[in-house]
Amino acid sequence: xxxxxxxxxxxxxxxxxxxxxxxxxxxxxxxxxxxxxxxxxxxxxxxxxxxxxxxxxxxxxxxxxxxxxxxxxxxxxxxxxxxxxxxxxxxxxxxxxxxxxxxxxxxxxxxxxxxxxxxxxxxxxxxxxxxxxxxxxxxxxxxxxxxxxxxxxxxxxxxxxxxxxxxxxxxxxxxxxxxxxxxxxxxxxxxxxxxxxxxxxxxxxxxxxxxxxxxxxx
Amino acid sequence: xxxxxxxxxxxxxxxxxxxxxxxxxxxxxxxxxxxxxxxxxxxxxxxxxxxxxxxxxxxxxxxxxxxxxxxxxxxxxxxxxxxxxxxxxxxxxxxxxxxxxxxxxxxxxxxxxxxxxxxxxxxxxxxxxxxxxxxxxxxxxxxxxxxxxxxxxxxxxxxxxxxxxxxxxxxxxxxxxxxxxxxxxxxxxxxxxxxxxxxxxxxxxxxxxxxxxxxxxxxxxxxxxxxxxxxx
Numbered sequence: 270x271x272x273x274x275x276x277x278x279x280x281x282x283x284x285x286x287x288x289x290x291x292x293x294x295x296x297x298x299x300x301x302x303x304x305x306x307x308x309x310x311x312x313x314x315x316x317x318x319x320x321x322x323x324x325x326x327x328x329x330x331x332x333x334x335x336x337x338x339x340x341x342x343x344x345x346x347x348x349x350x351x352x353x354x355x356x357x358x359x360x361x362x363x364x365x366x367x368x369x370x371x372x373x374x375x376x377x378x379x380x381x382x383x384x385x386x387x388x389x390x391x392x393x394x395x396x397x398x399x400x401x402x403x404x405x406x407x408x409x410x411x412x413x414x415x416x417x418x419x420x421x422x423x424x425x426x427x428x429x430x431x432x433x434x435x436x437x438x439x440x441x442x443x444x445x446x447x448x449x450x451x452x453x454x455x456x457x458x459x460x461x462x463x464x465x466x467x468x469x470x471x472x473x474x475x476x477x478x479x480x481x482x483x484x485x486x487x
Numbered sequence: 488x489x490x491x492x493x494x495x496x497x498x499x500x501x502x503x504x505x506x507x508x509x510x511x512x513x514x515x516x517x518x519x520x521x522x523x524x525x526x527x528x529x530x531x532x533x534x535x536x537x538x539x540x541x542x543x544x545x546x547x548x549x550x551x552x553x554x555x556x557x558x559x560x561x562x563x564x565x566x567x568x569x570x571x572x573x574x575x576x577x578x579x580x581x582x583x584x585x586x587x588x589x590x591x592x593x594x595x596x597x598x599x600x601x602x603x604x605x606x607x608x609x610x611x612x613x614x615x616x617x618x619x620x621x622x623x624x625x626x627x628x629x630x631x632x633x634x635x636x637x638x639x640x641x642x643x644x645x646x647x648x649x650x651x652x653x654x655x656x657x658x659x660x661x662x663x664x665x666x667x668x669x670x671x672x673x674x675x676x677x678x679x680x681x682x683x684x685x686x687x688x689x690x691x692x693x694x695x696x697x698x699x700x701x702x703x704x705x706x707x708x709x710x711x712x713x714x715x716x717x718x719x
Contacts, residue, residue, distance in 0.1 A: 287575065294588075297567050305602060342549075346546075377550070441606045441607060
């Protein structure tokens with residue numbers, strides 16, 4: 270017997286309605302997947318973080334190595350992929366990079382509001398510290414508006430990179446952001462210093478001036 | 488009718504009967520596999536909804552939450568994927584188009600589950616698991632349809648969103664060949680297994696037809712003997 274198909278089940282009456290159904294089905298699925306891709310590839314609002322580390326920031330910065338700050342909404346499911354990518358970055362560059370994950374805690378929410386699985390995941394990454402950002406004060410200082418924004422500053426506090434570290438919304442895998450950060454940490458150079466950010470909105474106006482106090486970031 | 492003509496007629500009858508038995512048996516396999524996939528599709532749909540509800544129930548904007556797109560996608564796109572293959576499995580089980588639609592739908596389930604799990608590498612194994620289950624049909628052309636659907640997905644996404652397919656932002660031009668190789672590797676051996684299973688089914692059908700012919704001959708001979716005894 271050669272590589273030919275058998276014809277069992279190959280005949281039957283009233284196939285035309287099924288073929289019409291099949292065409293409608295294919296078009297519906299094409300449209301459905303297009304909507305899904307469009308959603309996943311739509312970046313959040315871009316940030317314009319300060320070119321120098323904000324002097325009033327309470328986020329700890331290392332002076333002997335680069336510091337990466339990842340702004341995160343503690344309940345954003347898309348940011349799970351950003352944290353996974355951060356873990357991969359840290360495993361490759363733990364000798365030359367320190368990282369802080371800054372979790373938004375909007376005003377007026379309960380004490381446990383930001384104590385989520387994402388917080389636990391971020392805290393468990395070696396070399397990473399999770400910090401709370403009450404009322405989004407630090408996010409405002411760094412002009413972060415989208416969860417998943419990563420800003421990279423060198424040991425002198427100069428901005429090297431600002432952008433997302435996932436290829437799409439909530440999608441793990443290599444991305445322009447991780448490649449550019451890796452290139453910067455390896456060679457000090459990259460083709461671009463930004464990348465699109467994918468994640469939930471942090472829900473505040475980036476133009477709102479930060480009003481920091483001792484308690485705002487713990 | 489001479490003895491030779493009679494023998495030829497008997498042989499042709501056995502060949503026809505063997506073909507009937509083979510087709511009936513394979514149709515049973517095809518119909519059962521269609522019904523199995525209908526149940527699997529419902530299971531995958533429920534699983535997708537569960538994944539969406541557990542992993543990404545809400546999208547957030549500060550303190551404000553809205554139902555995440557993944558939940559709607561799991562419910563409605565999942566239902567849309569299932570609509571045609573389940574309808575065909577119920578109304579036209581065993582039809583050649585049913586199994587090809589099932590193959591396409593199963594590959595689309597792989598794509599949707601990969602999306603819903605955030606592109607986890609582990610979810611990509613669903614593609615290879617699905618190819619193995621599609622081999623239950625014992626029809627290698629079904630595997631070809633599944634391969635074409637995967638290839639189309641790869642080509643389209645590779646053009647517009649290469650990171651989601653290859654895991655890197657700027658894949659080498661030959662990277663698609665590496666992916667294609669592993670799919671073809673699995674499909675080649677599964678297709679060989681399908682062809683072997685069909686050969687065995689055909690052999691069984693021929694043996695069954697021979698046994699039927701022998702039994703029928705014995706029954707006729709014993710009937711003649713019985714009649715002779717009665718008349719004696």
